[in-house]
Amino acid sequence: MDKLSITGGNPLSGRLRVSGAKNSTLPILAGTLLTDQPVTICNAPHLHDVTTMIELLGSLGVEVVVDEKLNVEVCARSLGELLAPYELVKTMRASFLVLGPLVARFGQAKVSLPGGCAIGSRPVDQHLKGLEAMGADIEVVDGYVLAKAPAGLTGRDVYMDVVTVGGTQNLMMAACLARGTTRLYNCAQEPEVVDLGNFLATLGAKIQGYGSSVIEIQGVESLHGGTHMVMPDRVEAGTYLVAAAATGGCIRVVDADPTTLTAVLEKLQQAGARITTGDDWIELDMRDRQLRAVDIETAPYPGFPTDMQAQFMALNAVAEGAATIRETIFENRFMHVQEINRLGANIEVHGQSMAVVHGVDGLTGAPVMATDLRASSSLVIAALVAHGTTVIDRIYHIDRGYETIEEKLQQVGAQVQRVS
Numbered sequence: 262m263d264k265l266s267i268t269g270g271n272p273l274s275g276r277l278r279v280s281g282a283k284n285s286t287l288p289i290l291a292g293t294l295l296t297d298q299p300v301t302i303c304n305a306p307h308l309h310d311v312t313t314m315i316e317l318l319g320s321l322g323v324e325v326v327v328d329e330k331l332n333v334e335v336c337a338r339s340l341g342e343l344l345a346p347y348e349l350v351k352t353m354r355a356s357f358l359v360l361g362p363l364v365a366r367f368g369q370a371k372v373s374l375p376g377g378c379a380i381g382s383r384p385v386d387q388h389l390k391g392l393e394a395m396g397a398d399i400e401v402v403d404g405y406v407l408a409k410a411p412a413g414l415t416g417r418d419v420y421m422d423v424v425t426v427g428g429t430q431n432l433m434m435a436a437c438l439a440r441g442t443t444r445l446y447n448c449a450q451e452p453e454v455v456d457l458g459n460f461l462a463t464l465g466a467k468i469q470g471y472g473s474s475v476i477e478i479q480g481v482e483s484l485h486g487g488t489h490m491v492m493p494d495r496v497e498a499g500t501y502l503v504a505a506a507a508t509g510g511c512i513r514v515v516d517a518d519p520t521t522l523t524a525v526l527e528k529l530q531q532a533g534a535r536i537t538t539g540d541d542w543i544e545l546d547m548r549d550r551q552l553r554a555v556d557i558e559t560a561p562y563p564g565f566p567t568d569m570q571a572q573f574m575a576l577n578a579v580a581e582g583a584a585t586i587r588e589t590i591f592e593n594r595f596m597h598v599q600e601i602n603r604l605g606a607n608i609e610v611h612g613q614s615m616a617v618v619h620g621v622d623g624l625t626g627a628p629v630m631a632t633d634l635r636a637s638s639s640l641v642i643a644a645l646v647a648h649g650t651t652v653i654d655r656i657y658h659i660d661r662g663y664e665t666i667e668e669k670l671q672q673v674g675a676q677v678q679r680v681s
């Protein structure tokens with residue numbers, strides 16, 4: 262099993278390119294099931310989760326080709342069994358996003374209940390409630406969701422009880438081919454929802470309001486093909502910026518979108534960083550500046566993203582002062598605390614949703630273990646700060662979400678090696 266060996270203590274310096282967003286690519290790939298015409302997805306990141314989604318599409322009978330420019334060409338003309346098996350859905354929750362498109366286009370689907378990161382119970386009740394409201398007959402049998410709508414889905418007003426990114430995406434895709442108008446209320450407003458909305462509009466969907474809390478979709482008979490460029494990965498960009506801040510460095514991330522990172526950039530400024538932005542780049546300068554601890558409370562977009570919580574925990578661990586971190590989106594999302602503390606941090610967890618971080622003068626390298634995707638990136642940041650060498654085990658979690666992380670970090674001067 263691969264490990265990352267990181268010798269810390271160097272301020273990061275230089276520039277690196279941000280990849281396409283994983284959390285955009287996955288729903289967009291699921292959305293290609295809505296049409297029998299060819300679709301090309303550009304700027305998809307080369308990541309394990311993306312490969313899993315491509316494998317899932319392949320198992321459904323979809324033709325998928327990755328061309329020489331790494332564009333993904335998908336054609337879901339004729340499908341086989343409309344089944345998303347447990348083996349593929351358990352490793353990645355986003356696989357569940359094939360449910361809406363399959364039921365909408367084919368009138369039936371059998372999709373395993375999801376797995377994914379071990380962060381809380383993460384139900385899918387809102388996805389199912391919405392599809393039922395649109396006329397699907399849903400049963401859960403032996404861990405599988407069986408959804409049937411032989412006469413097609415019908416547009417409805419659907420109110421989601423919790424703000425859910427995946428729920429919003431599944432229902433907006435399903436509604437594209439439903440009869441009549443669907444209004445989705447209390448929608449997630451994440452940039453990845455907007456990217457999916459733009460993709461669906463490219464295929465001819467009549468969809469409006471995405472990026473706000475109410476999305477209105479007028480169903481159409483069919484969607485056509487098209488080409489879509491995936492947005493930059495805001496969590497990847499944010500992670501490298503936090504790493505630069507924690508190490509007292511100066512980096513520029515390019516092919517990034519600063520408008521999707523407002524809450525994160527504001528917190529980095531509060532922490533003492535100088536931030537400069539252009540249309541598609543962000544520069545962070547922390548040289549000769551004092552790092553200060555910042556309080557964080559996660560919230561749905563445009564609030565502070567839960568996917569950046571762990572990274573700020575690592576930043577606060579070596580900042581001046583103390584800070585509280587409140588996690589409001591997921592339970593059990595503090596698994597990184599124990600591991601960061603192994604490097605000498607002073608972090609206390611209070612209950613399921615609050616942690617207090619007391620900044621320490623320095624960290625020391627030690628063997629640690631990655632527990633989930635974003636938790637792993639906080640260990641990378643802590644290791645980049647720590648004196649000595651840290652070996653991070655189970656980095657398959659990191660490979661789910663960070664494209665060639667060791668190469669990118671090497672480009673900005675980090676001493677990182679992948680070892681088996």
Ligand code: UD1
Nearest residue numbers: 284355383384385386387388423425426427428568590591
């Ligand atoms: C997506 C992101 C993930 C991010 C999360 C929150 C992808 C592939 N993953 O995950 O990186 O951390 O958004 O920004 O885009 N919930 C319910 N019922 C539902 C659905 C969700 O109660 O039917 C709850 C969840 O348990 C959780 C909260 O809603 O507490 C948010 O989950 P959701 O927004 O759905 O996250 P994902 O779409 O799975």
